[in-house]
Amino acid sequence: MSEYHAPLRDMQFVLNELEHLNQVSTLPGCEEIGADLAAAILDEADKYASGVLSPLNISGDLQGARWSDGAVSTPTGWKHAYAQFVASGWNALSCTPEFGGQGLPRLISALVEEMWNGANVAFGLCPMLTRGAIEAIELRGSDYLKETYLPKMVSGEWTGSMNLTEPQAGSDLAAVRSRAEPQGDGSYRVYGQKIFITYGEHDLTDNIVHLVLARVPGAPDGVKGISLFVVPKFLVNPDGCLGARNDVRCVSIEHKLGIHASPTAVLAFGDKEGAHGWLVGEENRGLEYMFIMMNAARFSVGIEGIGIAERAYQRALAYARDRVQGSELGAKSRNKVAIIRHPDVRRMLLSMKSRTEAMRALACAVATAMDIAQRHTDDSQRQHSQAFVDLMIPVVKGWSTESAIDIASLGVQIHGGMGFIEETGAAQHLRDARITTIYEGTTGIQAADLIGRKIARDQGQAARHVMAQMRTVEDSLLRRNDASLAPIARALGQGIKALEQAISYIVAHYDTQVHQVSAGSVPFLELFGLVAGGWQLARAALVAQQQLGAGNTEVAFYQAKLQTARFYAEHLLVRAEGLAQTLTQGGGAVLAMDDEHF
């Protein structure tokens, strides 16, 4: 059973040759982040991911998290692995130095995060949630909250959890009912039940810092009456030591399709005297703060998709090279060959590989923009980058996760009958991937965000700016006048045209025909991801063609880049026109049927 290994060469390519790192290195606070330091960090992260996390992935799935009498035990080896994670400083990687973080740019931490998720997504979720909680406290918490919680959360000694969902309130947070009563001393007592709380209870750390959405007395109905609270598992004494157990209890954990080792808790707040909670920011602005975190978390879930896709590809590739079955198609010899020789197996592998590389490059483009938006000295640069980030987050989240499911499923298929046997490990990737299109906002929610807030609201301005960048790449492809680039240019051009039509349609009709447009929102998100991925692979092809022309001796790598981009163009980008048609013509068919006639 092969272990995960980080795709370091491709990561280096994206960082250095797709010219992301040089944009980040010039930003304030990032001056020391050159190619060598980045490479050293990625190497170290790979050692931890492949050496510590990957070997726990299958055993963690088999054993799962276990609940007993309110306590949750993680699988064998997880406490030790998490202790190493904290000791090595991985949790602090992208946190601000003010509370002990290393302040590395998102571009680097995104790639490191991909490794955690590639090696062991059920483990990777824990620091992902902690990071979200850190961000909320950092951005809107009082000095008391920051000083009390952030140092231990940044180091990873305490973890965080995000408590949004209630049985009646999944995607619709307006329906949140948990309540918080002020105690007159600045603190609150929190009451209510939360479900689907990832790492809401576990044995990895001494304390867990829950961030909880609840309503204060007299709060307005709906989303404008939700406030955000810090509710620690153990209260923290003024000296920083842990005090009494708070009134929050893990009632049970879920029996899930995948991510078995990640405990998904039902938490009861305030069954006895009320759970002590502290307001983050102002009352009734909880949703706004949550959205800040959620955008970061949505990007991270996109990264989960990429990590799982990469892992599924590596496993399938190893199997396809190893498994000898059938003879070469059309050959006279009856000699058996490895199944990678069979055209359909190659097709599946390339479909996995090309999309994974496209998703990685796109996510890194967005991470780069996050760094610019956060750190650039120029206002307009920051705003411009933030607009790109806001536009692309639902695309990265929705498209990378939907693709990850399909890629993991292809991984099963390449294994044939062995793929269906759990011991092989291929099926786990499909089971694990299946949650990523659901949590932190389903694909439908991402698509609604994309067409409404991100495209219709600014009349497609941010989107058209991206289209212009895509057109520039198409022009470069055409100008090179090279046979290896021609099919890529053609398919990218068709994809861009389809995407432009779709965007114009949304801008023209969203206000007056919101149902009609929404009916095609997910096909549109797929279209956007598809074309954006093609744009990134086309950029990669330009670099590769140039390197080969300049006599770079790493011929295999650059040829593979060209071939991968061409495959993507001819097997995936060709879907663009159909998706655009579905959006622009298919809305009526979705709406026509009466509910009771389904």
Next chain:
Amino acid sequence: MSEYHAPLRDMQFVLNELEHLNQVSTLPGCEEIGADLAAAILDEADKYASGVLSPLNISGDLQGARWSDGAVSTPTGWKHAYAQFVASGWNALSCTPEFGGQGLPRLISALVEEMWNGANVAFGLCPMLTRGAIEAIELRGSDYLKETYLPKMVSGEWTGSMNLTEPQAGSDLAAVRSRAEPQGDGSYRVYGQKIFITYGEHDLTDNIVHLVLARVPGAPDGVKGISLFVVPKFLVNPDGCLGARNDVRCVSIEHKLGIHASPTAVLAFGDKEGAHGWLVGEENRGLEYMFIMMNAARFSVGIEGIGIAERAYQRALAYARDRVQGSELGAKSRNKVAIIRHPDVRRMLLSMKSRTEAMRALACAVATAMDIAQRHTDDSQRQHSQAFVDLMIPVVKGWSTESAIDIASLGVQIHGGMGFIEETGAAQHLRDARITTIYEGTTGIQAADLIGRKIARDQGQAARHVMAQMRTVEDSLLRRNDASLAPIARALGQGIKALEQAISYIVAHYDTQVHQVSAGSVPFLELFGLVAGGWQLARAALVAQQQLGAGNTEVAFYQAKLQTARFYAEHLLVRAEGLAQTLTQGGGAVLAMDDEHF
């Protein structure tokens, strides 16, 4: 938790209004099979499927089949359910009357089979395998084998199993190593290990009749040296009573992603004195016989896909009607609505519904042709129908199962977070569906069969005949000159055109560029299924438009048919052109990369 209910209205529609039953009723031996008898059978089958099999589906998945010391126990309730199955005569439904069967046409039994698989696919596999074994013995077995085994197998008192796969021989049966040594008395001793044997061991019946591929001494290498043997679990005495235990042992069963209640056995033949076996037909012709069974089994696996898709749809629809979340898009009221009101949920439901209905109609068209091919008095009618059956079996198998995975996955998505929780039941359908594209020949194997044996070999003749039928339907749509049919006609026309281009490409290039063509074989299979499904839904739309025009009062049903066909046209058929492009242009990209550069 809702139970499965057979989609009786749609089944009636396919039987009677798509005019399949009237083709079958005129065949010899089917004269009594009118609409009333068919309806009565389907009603009874629904009672058993919904009342007996469906309640065992989730508990069977949770409990799973269990192995202990060579014996396998099925989950609680399965023995009783199987006894009822036998007592009610369900096993004998489509078997020949000569050995106790009821001789019903395949058209009827296909729909009944869909019900077993919709209610409980892990259960449905058992009679499916028995039927395959019956067919092999019926077609090529000696009188001794027929008389000894068929009466009990037809009744269902004994089950059958198919033993093809060995660890080194999955898709590639040429690699089979099991051997059979003649004993001089007409019997053989069989030695070897077989894996992935569905219901290879269980406690439902007193005996199991294994059909086993093995090589006799001196047999040629490869597929031309494989023979087929009957190897019963217990020997049968001349008086028909069970005798000694044969030397076949269940070494273990697999831990699988899905179909947990269906035991997947590793069987060791001949570890001691050799397993007693009896040759079926002639030596070295086993593969040929297996292919007869396999074609039937492939069709049945396609039906499994349809059954699971229907079940996943029913569950998702019930949830979408029940789950209240969010308010109506664009409405001023904040009143919460059932999620079926949300356009993207409707889109997913329609994607599930439209494909399931298309797959059912297509499978019934093929089942009808099977009946004609078997029973028609006219030679050329039989041959013509058989050519259609041969062409369409890989399409029904490959397309219905690939679609079933996607449909089951959409079912999970509609449930949101609840879909990922196993208790909900939605995830089980995805896990169960995931095997259907693998066993009885992977999708890649189906696609290779389709482009090679079924299209290139006859220069596309059978395929072009189907295209002509599709064109007739397109013409009818256009001639009606009705706005509700126009988008369906347009999309079908585009789909047919794309399919025609693809077929011409295959015919022109298969012999000289087999790798290139094979690289697009699975996209081509998807294209064929897509367009064939569109053809069937277009036929349904013609009927519906006519009924509505004639004032039929079942307005809701016929309007839904029209709307479903339109959705399929605008959301699914629009993919046809991209798939054709992938086949005709994308082969080079699949082949270009060196194996080691992946």
